[in-house]
Amino acid sequence: MSNQPTLLKALLRERHWQKWSTFCKEWDRIAGDLDRDLVGSAPSRSQLARWLAGQVKSLPHPDACRVLEAMFPGLTAAQLFTVGRSAAMPTSVERPAVPVTTPTPSLAMPASDVPSEAARTQEEHASVDGTLGEEIAMSAEEAARFVRQKRGAVDQDVLEQLDADVRKLAGDYLLRPPFTMFRPISQLRTDVFELLDERQRPAVLPGLYRVAGQLCALLAHTCADLGQGYAADTHTRTAWLCADLAEDDQLRSYVRWVQSNVAFWNGDYRRAADLAHSGQRYATMGTSLLRLASQEARAYAAAADHREAERALGTSQAARSHVIPGDDNPGGVFRFAPGKAAYYASEVRLALGGRGNARKAAAEAEQALALFAGQADVDKCPEFVAAAQLDLVASHLALTDLHAAQEHLTPVFALPAESRTLPVVKRMSAIDRTLSGQQFSNAALAAELRERIHLFCAYTATRELPELAN
Numbered sequence: 001m002s003n004q005p006t007l008l009k010a011l012l013r014e015r016h017w018q019k020w021s022t023f024c025k026e027w028d029r030i031a032g033d034l035d036r037d038l039v040g041s042a043p044s045r046s047q048l049a050r051w052l053a054g055q056v057k058s059l060p061h062p063d064a065c066r067v068l069e070a071m072f073p074g075l076t077a078a079q080l081f082t083v084g085r086s087a088a089m090p091t092s093v094e095r096p097a098v099p100v101t102t103p104t105p106s107l108a109m110p111a112s113d114v115p116s117e118a119a120r121t122q123e124e125h126a127s128v129d130g131t132l133g134e135e136i137a138m139s140a141e142e143a144a145r146f147v148r149q150k151r152g153a154v155d156q157d158v159l160e161q162l163d164a165d166v167r168k169l170a171g172d173y174l175l176r177p178p179f180t181m182f183r184p185i186s187q188l189r190t191d192v193f194e195l196l197d198e199r200q201r202p203a204v205l206p207g208l209y210r211v212a213g214q215l216c217a218l219l220a221h222t223c224a225d226l227g228q229g230y231a232a233d234t235h236t237r238t239a240w241l242c243a244d245l246a247e248d249d250q251l252r253s254y255v256r257w258v259q260s261n262v263a264f265w266n267g268d269y270r271r272a273a274d275l276a277h278s279g280q281r282y283a284t285m286g287t288s289l290l291r292l293a294s295q296e297a298r299a300y301a302a303a304a305d306h307r308e309a310e311r312a313l314g315t316s317q318a319a320r321s322h323v324i325p326g327d328d329n330p331g332g333v334f335r336f337a338p339g340k341a342a343y344y345a346s347e348v349r350l351a352l353g354g355r356g357n358a359r360k361a362a363a364e365a366e367q368a369l370a371l372f373a374g375q376a377d378v379d380k381c382p383e384f385v386a387a388a389q390l391d392l393v394a395s396h397l398a399l400t401d402l403h404a405a406q407e408h409l410t411p412v413f414a415l416p417a418e419s420r421t422l423p424v425v426k427r428m429s430a431i432d433r434t435l436s437g438q439q440f441s442n443a444a445l446a447a448e449l450r451e452r453i454h455l456f457c458a459y460t461a462t463r464e465l466p467e468l469a470n
Helices: 008-015 020-032 044-052 062-071 117-127 133-147 156-172 179-198 201-225 229-246 249-267 271-282 286-302 306-319 338-352 354-372 382-399 403-412 421-436 444-458
Strands: none
Touching: 008 044, 008 156, 020 044, 062 403, 133 338, 133 403, 156 382, 179 201, 201 229, 201 249, 201 271, 201 421, 249 271, 249 286, 249 421, 249 444, 271 286, 286 306, 286 338, 306 338, 338 354, 338 382, 382 403, 382 421, 403 421, 403 444
16 A cells, blocks of 8 residues: 555645545535536545545545546546656646746845745645644544544443544534535444444443434434435434433433424424424423423424413423533534524514514524624534524514515525525525515515525525435
């Protein structure tokens, strides 16, 4: 096995595609032109690092070779994986027709301003595989995999590493688009399933089942955000089985919320309310209870059951006042922040209807935005902020204040397509329906906003995904 850089590495560096995230975007763009089934098949961060370093025994599988050859017309996969001196840039490689000039230092430039050879070398090394942070992440990923896979029977060290992996994924979920999270979560879940398939000591089985259930629940959450209801339901059933085997009530309550959320966005509001209510037997305090009570309230409100919605909303508001920061492990997306509970309450008030509830809905949405603004950047989720903004927009429209609605709708239009999840798009579509109503029929601003909404909804996180039966 070689340990020298490949021609592929040089070409990625030349085109500024060496960052893993940039490489994946280019991969998916080109793969989509070849075969839609190849979208999302890019190598993992660590696998790409091995490709670039020449640490491969043979060429990748044929589909990967097809994509690579399409990325670099005129070169074969074998040429891309040549190493050492033989990896010099071929003259036949297609390059962008952009004139390149090499600046020459001015004669008047002070010697201290001319980059030294050491500085140039340092800059060169820093740009080879992207940022140092990415290299550190790849190194940590390799170390974690070694702990998980190279120790034989599972022990406490392996369980601690798996718990750390889940915490990281749960935190990343708040910051990264859902489609980028599916692959790493799925890969780790496969690793855990393989450990469970082996003969393990009874003492470690509850911990392994807990981790497996958490990962299945995260996969279900990802699929739900991407509008894949059947896949989400399937993952929740596996998550529930794992939670039961682990006898973990916190995981049970989270799985019930995911199941309820899937039913809610599929329009099955009664089932969503029943699932959220049944989950509360496993969640008597903390953000788990806050999540389920908030979900139950909005499901009953959507089902037009005002009495039950008010009851569940009262439970949610009481739970909100007893939430202690950091009371849920592993945190991240598993924790239901008070800001999210506030915009759930805004949805409830909107569904209950009337100007009084519309004013309360606006107040709850504003509180949600204020709570999100007070959080550290690492705890903010762009989809949550967008949801709160859209609930505030809907509140202003219910009060027939079109200009206030525009003020809060405009920032949402800048949300990247990969963050336009099913809940965000459904909210945006509801706003479009409101703007099409009689009260705004003569407003030019309403027509303009509807045009922008249609464009927004044409490019979503689910746009490039294959249709799956729900």
